[in-house]
Amino acid sequence: MITTALIVRAVSLVLLALGVALGVFRAAHPIQDTRETLYVFGTLVEIEILDTDKDTAQAALVDVGQMLQRLHRDWHAWRPGMLSDLNEAIALGETGAVNDQLATILRRGALFDCQSDGLFNPAIGTLVGLWGFHADSPPQGAPPADTAIQPLVAAQPRMADLEISDNRIGSANAAVQLDLGGFAKGAALDMARGALAAWGIRDAVLNAGGGVEVMGSHDSRPWRVAIRDPFAWGAVAAVSLKPGEVLHTSGNYERFFDHNGQRFSHILDPRTGYPVEGIVSVSVLDTDGARADAAATALSVAGPSEWPQIAADMGITSALMIADDGAMMATPAMIARLAPPAEDATLEVQPVALPAPRANDCAVP
Ligand code: AMP
Ligand code: MG
Numbered sequence: 001m002i003t004t005a006l007i008v009r010a011v012s013l014v015l016l017a018l019g020v021a022l023g024v025f026r027a028a029h030p031i032q033d034t035r036e037t038l039y040v041f042g043t044l045v046e047i048e049i050l051d052t053d054k055d056t057a058q059a060a061l062v063d064v065g066q067m068l069q070r071l072h073r074d075w076h077a078w079r080p081g082m083l084s085d086l087n088e089a090i091a092l093g094e095t096g097a098v099n100d101q102l103a104t105i106l107r108r109g110a111l112f113d114c115q116s117d118g119l120f121n122p123a124i125g126t127l128v129g130l131w132g133f134h135a136d137s138p139p140q141g142a143p144p145a146d147t148a149i150q151p152l153v154a155a156q157p158r159m160a161d162l163e164i165s166d167n168r169i170g171s172a173n174a175a176v177q178l179d180l181g182g183f184a185k186g187a188a189l190d191m192a193r194g195a196l197a198a199w200g201i202r203d204a205v206l207n208a209g210g211g212v213e214v215m216g217s218h219d220s221r222p223w224r225v226a227i228r229d230p231f232a233w234g235a236v237a238a239v240s241l242k243p244g245e246v247l248h249t250s251g252n253y254e255r256f257f258d259h260n261g262q263r264f265s266h267i268l269d270p271r272t273g274y275p276v277e278g279i280v281s282v283s284v285l286d287t288d289g290a291r292a293d294a295a296a297t298a299l300s301v302a303g304p305s306e307w308p309q310i311a312a313d314m315g316i317t318s319a320l321m322i323a324d325d326g327a328m329m330a331t332p333a334m335i336a337r338l339a340p341p342a343e344d345a346t347l348e349v350q351p352v353a354l355p356a357p358r359a360n361d362c363a364v365p
Contacts, residue, residue: 036061040068041185042136043209049196050203050219060199064192071188074102077125077179078134086169087125087177095170103167105180105187105290107364110159112183112294114362115314120298121270123157125177131275132257133266139257143264149273164365186248186293189213213246213289226341230280230322235341239285246289250296251281267300278303278324285318285334312357
């Protein structure tokens with residue numbers, strides 16, 4: 001006869017066996033990990049998905065890969081596509097049709113242009129092209145003549161010139177030529193995170209040359225990201241990203257050209273028409289990738305003295321700047337998140353308090 005005691009004993013033995021089996025399984029496969037590297041936006045984009053079955057992760061990666069390829073085509077500054085069609089229309093004084101995604105990034109670009117007082121200005125495409133950065137490989141030879149630069153500065157193209165009415169866009173200023181290179185990567189990674197979330201993915205990291213965006217907490221170990229040393233191979237600091245955070249770095253070492261011993265950065269100061277000087281990199285920690293990417297570019301233009309005000313005006317609290325003499329400056333909120341790159345390394349960062357933001361009437365148009 002089977003007694004209650006026997007049943008309880010049998011059930012607990014099964015549970016014990018199951019528990020051991022699960023324990024062994026978890027030890028052998030701590031977390032399901034699927035990785036993929038894509039070549040988009042002129043860079044390698046690595047995506048790592050955790051804690052998701054392989055089939056779902058693979059299907060999500062195909063979906064996100066196709067989306068990123070499409071955004072790359074639609075938002076390209078110099079190859080034929082939706083943005084170059086719009087640029088042609090603007091140059092002719094006409095309007096062009098765009099899809100919702102392009103309209104959205106342009107609206108946000110107008111906000112960041114306004115908040116940064118024009119230091120982040122995605123309307124200076126003609127100037128970026130004149131400096132030779134509308135090409136896959138770095139420009140060669142001499143910089144452009146000042147007589148070619150000055151008329152482009154004087155024409156004052158700004159995002160506020162855009163007339164955005166739903167999906168038709170025109171410009172009051174025919175000198176506007178759109179180049180989204182300063183924040184396309186951040187905006188695209190934000191959209192990729194949204195697409196992964198729609199597949200039910202909760203834990204992932206997306207890494208695209210200078211931009212890292214995370215979802216979830218990497219099981220229970222935070223995603224640790226290194227901030228590259230602009231002067232040598234290695235890192236100057238590390239940051240552990242919390243769920244939903246992003247870190248975007250803009251550096252004049254990423255794309256540049258050298259002429260007669262002088263280095264010309266691909267980040268241009270719209271006020272002068274010349275490449276920025278005095279800084280080597282700016283990193284911004286935030287939860288909004290488009291804003292962090294735009295701000296890293298804007299703070300690079302602002303330079304060592306002006307950057308705290310522009311960060312405050314853009315709503316950024318965590319930023320690190322490395323000047324060209326190697327000095328590191330960061331906001332207190334950023335310093336609280338920085339760790340030395342290795343156990344035996346030291347970290348010397350000068351704290352820079354943020355001023356109050358200046359009043360403005362900037363809004364998404
Ligand atoms: P990033 O690496 O994010 O700083 O972006 C640099 C890219 O943004 C350049 O290659 C240009 O395409 C574009 N760009 C350059 N200067 C500016 C600027 N002042 N505002 C907005 N975009 C810019
Ligand atoms: Mg940027």
